[in-house]
Amino acid sequence: MKKRRYGIGAIALIAASALALSGCAAGGSDDSASGDTSAVITANGSEPQNPLIPTNTNETGGGKILDSIFAGLEYYDATGAPQLDMAESIDTDDSKTFTIKVKADQTFSNGDPVDADSFINAWQYGALLSNEQLNSYFFEDIEGFSYDADSPLTGLKKVDDLTFTVTLNEARSDFPLRLGYSAFYPLPKSAFDDIEAYGQNPIGNGPYKLASDTAWAHNEKIDLVPNESYQGGRQAKNGGLTIVFYASEDAAYADLLGGNLDVLDAVPSSAFGNYESDLGDRAVNQPAAIFQSFTIPERLAHFGNDEEGKLRRQAISMAINRDEITDVIFSGTRTPASDFTSPVIDGWSDSLEGADVLAYNPDEAKKLWAQADAISPWSGSFQIAYNADGGHADWVDAVSNSVKNTLGIDASGAPYPTFAEARTAITDRSIQTAFRTGWQADYPGLFNFLGPLYATNASSNDGDYSNPEFDALLQEGSSTADADEANTDFQKAQEILLKDLPAIPLWYSNVVGGYGENVQDVEFGWNSVPLFYEITKS
Amino acid sequence: MAGYILRRLLQAIPVLLGTTFLIYFMVFAMPGDPLLALFGDKTPNPALLERLRQEYNLDQPFIVQYFLYLGGIFRGDFGTSFSGEAVSDILARTFPVTIRLAILALIIEFVGGVLIGLYSGLRKGKLFDGTALIVSLVFISLPIFVIAFVGQYVFGIQLGWARTTVSSGAPIQDLILPAFVLASISLAQLIRLTRASVIETAGLDFVRTAYGKGLSRRRIIPVHILRNSLIPVVTYAATDFGVLLVGATVTEGIFNVPGVGRTLYQAIIRGEGPTVVSFVTVMVLIYLVVNLVVDLLYGLLDPRIRYVK
Numbered sequence: 001m002k003k004r005r006y007g008i009g010a011i012a013l014i015a016a017s018a019l020a021l022s023g024c025a026a027g028g029s030d031d032s033a034s035g036d037t038s039a040v041i042t043a044n045g046s047e048p049q050n051p052l053i054p055t056n057t058n059e060t061g062g063g064k065i066l067d068s069i070f071a072g073l074e075y076y077d078a079t080g081a082p083q084l085d086m087a088e089s090i091d092t093d094d095s096k097t098f099t100i101k102v103k104a105d106q107t108f109s110n111g112d113p114v115d116a117d118s119f120i121n122a123w124q125y126g127a128l129l130s131n132e133q134l135n136s137y138f139f140e141d142i143e144g145f146s147y148d149a150d151s152p153l154t155g156l157k158k159v160d161d162l163t164f165t166v167t168l169n170e171a172r173s174d175f176p177l178r179l180g181y182s183a184f185y186p187l188p189k190s191a192f193d194d195i196e197a198y199g200q201n202p203i204g205n206g207p208y209k210l211a212s213d214t215a216w217a218h219n220e221k222i223d224l225v226p227n228e229s230y231q232g233g234r235q236a237k238n239g240g241l242t243i244v245f246y247a248s249e250d251a252a253y254a255d256l257l258g259g260n261l262d263v264l265d266a267v268p269s270s271a272f273g274n275y276e277s278d279l280g281d282r283a284v285n286q287p288a289a290i291f292q293s294f295t296i297p298e299r300l301a302h303f304g305n306d307e308e309g310k311l312r313r314q315a316i317s318m319a320i321n322r323d324e325i326t327d328v329i330f331s332g333t334r335t336p337a338s339d340f341t342s343p344v345i346d347g348w349s350d351s352l353e354g355a356d357v358l359a360y361n362p363d364e365a366k367k368l369w370a371q372a373d374a375i376s377p378w379s380g381s382f383q384i385a386y387n388a389d390g391g392h393a394d395w396v397d398a399v400s401n402s403v404k405n406t407l408g409i410d411a412s413g414a415p416y417p418t419f420a421e422a423r424t425a426i427t428d429r430s431i432q433t434a435f436r437t438g439w440q441a442d443y444p445g446l447f448n449f450l451g452p453l454y455a456t457n458a459s460s461n462d463g464d465y466s467n468p469e470f471d472a473l474l475q476e477g478s479s480t481a482d483a484d485e486a487n488t489d490f491q492k493a494q495e496i497l498l499k500d501l502p503a504i505p506l507w508y509s510n511v512v513g514g515y516g517e518n519v520q521d522v523e524f525g526w527n528s529v530p531l532f533y534e535i536t537k538s
Numbered sequence: 539m540a541g542y543i544l545r546r547l548l549q550a551i552p553v554l555l556g557t558t559f560l561i562y563f564m565v566f567a568m569p570g571d572p573l574l575a576l577f578g579d580k581t582p583n584p585a586l587l588e589r590l591r592q593e594y595n596l597d598q599p600f601i602v603q604y605f606l607y608l609g610g611i612f613r614g615d616f617g618t619s620f621s622g623e624a625v626s627d628i629l630a631r632t633f634p635v636t637i638r639l640a641i642l643a644l645i646i647e648f649v650g651g652v653l654i655g656l657y658s659g660l661r662k663g664k665l666f667d668g669t670a671l672i673v674s675l676v677f678i679s680l681p682i683f684v685i686a687f688v689g690q691y692v693f694g695i696q697l698g699w700a701r702t703t704v705s706s707g708a709p710i711q712d713l714i715l716p717a718f719v720l721a722s723i724s725l726a727q728l729i730r731l732t733r734a735s736v737i738e739t740a741g742l743d744f745v746r747t748a749y750g751k752g753l754s755r756r757r758i759i760p761v762h763i764l765r766n767s768l769i770p771v772v773t774y775a776a777t778d779f780g781v782l783l784v785g786a787t788v789t790e791g792i793f794n795v796p797g798v799g800r801t802l803y804q805a806i807i808r809g810e811g812p813t814v815v816s817f818v819t820v821m822v823l824i825y826l827v828v829n830l831v832v833d834l835l836y837g838l839l840d841p842r843i844r845y846v847k
Contacts, residue, residue: 047621047804048621049576049620049621049808050576050620050621050622051621051622058576058577058578058580059578129585129586129589130589132586132589132590132593134576134577134582134586136583136586137582137583147583147584147585147586148585196622199622200622200623217706217707218623218627218628218631219631219632219796219800219801220706220707220796221706244706244794246703246794247790247791247794247800247803247804248791248792248794250792251702251703251791251792251793251794252794254690254691254694254695254702254703254792255702255703255794257695257702258694258695258698258701258702258703259698260701260702260703260705389807416570417569418568418569418570418575418807418809419570419575420568420569420570420571420572420574420575420809421569421570422570423570423571423574423575423577423579424569424570424571424574425570427571427574427581437579438579439579440578440579452580459580459581459582459583460579460580460581462581
């Protein structure tokens with residue numbers, strides 16, 4: 001009897017331990033070091049939200065892939081400076097008509113030539129209303145563009161096989177700078193035969209190409225291999241790139257620590273406290289082309305475009321202790337703002353006239369608020385709306401508290417459950433509070449941070465700001481051919497914004513990332529995405 | 539028996555219609571325009587937005603949208619996600635992964651739970667029993683994400699025994715750690731359930747009679763005690779299998795498992811009506827089938843239970 005009883009106990013224990021052991025023995029890292037340029041780099045990404053068509057991809061998940069498999073007329077180097085890629089030359093006399101020459105003998109990975117037609121056709125496709133491309137607004141400056149009806153871009157004219165001209169509605173000095181953005185990538189002829197199938201298995205002309213017809217494993221990963229036919233300046237120095245799609249940044253970070261991931265460009269906020277000790281000198285924390293602010297619409301009582309409104313805006317801006325909040329809430333992964341753009345952009349300045357309104361100055365803030373009260377007494381509560389699904393609650397509360405404690409008024413956050421709900425209220429103008437705004441640049445130019453957001457009636461001018469002086473300076477900067485001169489105009493335009501404060505600048509988001517022990521030459525581009533083609537693995 | 543099964547299957551039809559309607563209504567009633575969120579912080583042009591609304595039938599009244607969707611289902615068309623992928627493809631891709639994970643977790647919890655619970659029950663009050671009770675209590679009290687993160691950190695990062703996340707294609711060896719995490723809480727429940735049931739059965743008259751007749755323990759324990767103790771255990775495990783099949787959002791998120799839970803969560807966040815409703819419909823179907831199977835299993839375990847009509 002006793003013996004048998006012991007037997008059953010043994011079975012139970014063996015079974016339990018066998019299960020435990022099988023769990024332990026399984027898996028393990030299979031990324032053994034290979035020590036040559038044929039090693040495949042793994043990087044984090046997310047499932048593209050749209051088919052992989054350049055003019056229909058407006059988010060980073062798909063953008064990261066497109067930038068690797070396509071080459072535009074130019075590309076941006078690590079500093080954000082444009083370098084010619086497919087283009088031989090881009091010339092203009094008046095910043096209105098551009099003559100673009102494409103380099104000879106460039107091909108897509110299927111052998112189709114990259115010529116004037118591949119650009120013209122792709123842009124025509126992207127701009128046409130009935131094609132419903134999310135990036136169609138990039139073509140709005142080209143002659144013939146229409147938001148309301150199908151209308152071909154008459155401003156695009158083919159000169160010969162490799163040359164075409166672009167005519168804009170009005171001068172845009174930064175138009176050449178935009179040409180590195182994915183919306184301006186070329187498409188091969190075959191793409192238009194079946195654009196839906198093409199979007200699932202795109203053929204490009206960039207440093208990488210899809211490894212096979214089934215390289216895009218939805219929701220899992222995409223496998224890219226070097227494209228031998230690419231002759232531009234971004235030659236792949238590794239044996240390929242696998243972008244793994246993660247649903248959460250925490251999972252990606254665990255994979256980096258576990259050795260299953262080589263490069264990560266998004267450390268989760270839960271690891272802000274310890275990523276530097278986890279990764280040592282493999283941790284990356286540098287400013288990115290992302291500007292964060294909150295917008296106070298002019299239609300709010302006490303915040304109109306008048307003396308009182310300006311005083312109150314300045315008082316609120318000076319009541320925010322940006323240094324402390326970026327340090328405490330974000331562990332130094334944000335950089336306090338000193339203008340309306342980003343430090344990675346050419347022409348950025350931290351010494352604009354009036355930039356002291358962005359420094360914490362409680363005494364001055366109280367004084368200005370009292371002056372405004374003398375014009376019209378304050379009543380009610382100051383609220384900042386945000387979407388609760390984006391991890392914004394902490395800093396909104398901190399900013400509100402900073403305002404509350406400094407000015408002695410009631411201030412709080414106003415959460416909307418989802419991003420969609422917040423955007424709906426902002427877009428239909430039903431929102432009756434200040435609200436969180438952010439801007440990630442599409443191309444590295446000052447104008448991109450200013451024109452779409454603060455020009456009168458601009459598409460993303462959600463606060464309905466309008467100042468003719470500002471508009472005139474933007475126009476002046478846009479029509480000059482000299483880049484430095486243009487930047488001076490854009491800086492002057494910003495000095496007007498610093499007086500009017502249509503949005504209160506808060507900070508620039510940093511790119512917070514890291515890389516594994518056996519990869520080298522990791523450099524992050526101006527748009528926070530690692531320059532994958534440069535990375536080597538040993 | 540056949541009549542009983544048929545009646546149960548017929549009952550499923552109104553349940554399915556009702557749930558799709560409710561879920562569709564809830565997704566529809568979610569405030570905010572999902573298409574606006576597609577553009578991030580940028581404000582899209584109204585004409586473009588209008589076109590997209592038409593494409594996804596979002597400009598139609600709710601009831602029209604619902605019948606358009608329902609009509610599509612009968613033609614085998616579950617709609618498309620915003621990324622242009624057919625929802626039926628997404629279903630076909632994610633469910634096999636989750637089914638694999640669920641079966642693995644079920645085996646772990648059922649085998650582990652029954653063996654440990656049985657031994658505990660037979661050795662009531664002894665050291666093994668006490669330890670099992672305390673350990674199971676700890677696991678029941680822990681939220682699943684704590685177990686998941688600790689498991690990932692210890693076995694994935696520190697010891698390197700398992701992969702930190704599930705690699706593409708979700709091979710079985712990668713799923714073992716997530717399956718253990720997923721099974722841990724139910725395993726603890728099953729240990730306690732089996733133990734209690736075994737203690738109760740072991741004290742019943744027919745077991746004493748069996749001992750009195752001189753049958754060996756080797757026969758009494760599996761045939762008389764275990765089989766008769768299994769009814770509540772099977773109910774629990776089978777219901778749990780249903781829960782596992784419809785996805786474990788938290789565990790799938792932490793281990794990056796490309797399964798049902800993770801996909802559904804993303805679809806809800808993005809407000810993709812057709813994806814959400816199709817997933818939920820399949821889940822309801824699974825629940826109904828699992829419940830039917832459980833009811834039929836009773837008959838096998840306990841001859842006194844018979845389904846006549």
